[in-house]
Amino acid sequence: MTELRSQVSDLNRYIGIYPPRIGSEGQREEVYGRWTEALRQAWQIENQLPLDEATLALLADLYRQGHNLDVTGADRKAIEALDKCLARYADSIRCHLAASYFYLSTNPQYAPKGEASLLRLRELMKTQANPEIERGLVFAYLYQQKMDLALKQIDHYLTLAPNDENMRKVREAVARKAIEVKQL
Structure with missing residues (x-):
């Protein structure tokens, strides 16, 4: 989990904001590959620790990054992860941080x-x-x-x-x- 969090943090340099800080199509493919690998690892953790606070917050961050990469459905998945996390862990600093980043970076309606x-x-x-x-x-x-x-x-x-x-x-x-x- 610690290593995966570090990978997600590193990906934020490129896809932590919209539009992403990607300079070429080759870099986009490289970042997308790293992002999909991180998401795959997060799914493995989710299978072992379903509804875990840290896992849900991590998934929300990854889906936010996917949304910034224009991955279809990533915004919906981020909202699902955040809803689960905040419903289950109303006092979670991680979940509220993930929510604030997502909701303030996607659409003013949020x-x-x-x-x-x-x-x-x-x-x-x-x-x-x-x-x-x-x-x-x-x-x-x-x-x-x-x-x-x-x-x-x-x-x-x-x-x-x-x-x-x-x-x-x-x-x-x-x-x-x-x-x-x-x-x-």
Whole structure:
């Protein structure tokens, strides 16, 4: 499991966001091959440990990556894994992290679910000082067109990461009302 998590983390460099950071068709084939092998290994673990928290979170991450690779049905499988994980492990930090990444990277319509997972993570971790969570909340609010909350959240986030120039630019655009989020 530890080795597989490391592989998934490494794959995030290429397919952790959309669009993927893939420079050529050859690289796409290589990354896709590594991703399918990781998914195969995760299925083997799932067969041994069905409904295990770590396995469900790992599968959700892999399906999110598959969605970023435009693998048909990967988004649906990610949602299934997340639903199982959160239903069974409502206080799972891993599952809420996986949910926040998936829901805030696929479609703005899922932003409320991403926001809910991030707020639950705040509670579970007993902090509002985790830059990753606080940055995610900025986008959850933006995607829901909650611009006043987004501005407040950006200001809070910048107290944690004062050198984040990209977020300063986002703040400036939100303040000028120059940001528009389109539903897919």
